[in-house]
Amino acid sequence: MGIVNAPPPSAWPPMGSGQLRPSRSLMVCLTCQHFQHTLAEAGVTQPACAHHQQRIPQGAHLTHRCHQWMQRLEKQIGWCPEGA
Structure with a gap:
């Protein structure tokens, strides 16, 4: 169950x-x-973290990680949130 009335990622x-x-792996x-x-007001895509419910600075999503990094589960359980 998700959080009801949660703000959209753009907010x-x-x-x-x-x-x-920084991460080199x-x-x-x-x-x-x-x-x-998420999509910003000007139509620019903005990376975001659903765990922290915060937007990630542009470019940092390619070279950084946090302590809560978790491997994607699509291959293990055949689940894809983008396809739902």
Whole structure:
């Protein structure tokens, strides 16, 4: 069950600089189970983290991760949230 009346990702606050740490492996925000994109007012895509309910700075989703990084589950259980 999801949270009722949760704000849309575009309304989430930006992520603080101390929450992300550099990563030189494939364990980055882009490969995390909690990663998603949202659409800004100007039609620009903005990376976001569903776990933290915060927007990720542009470009940081390619080179950084947080302590709650979680491997995507599509291959293990055949589940894809984008296709639902």
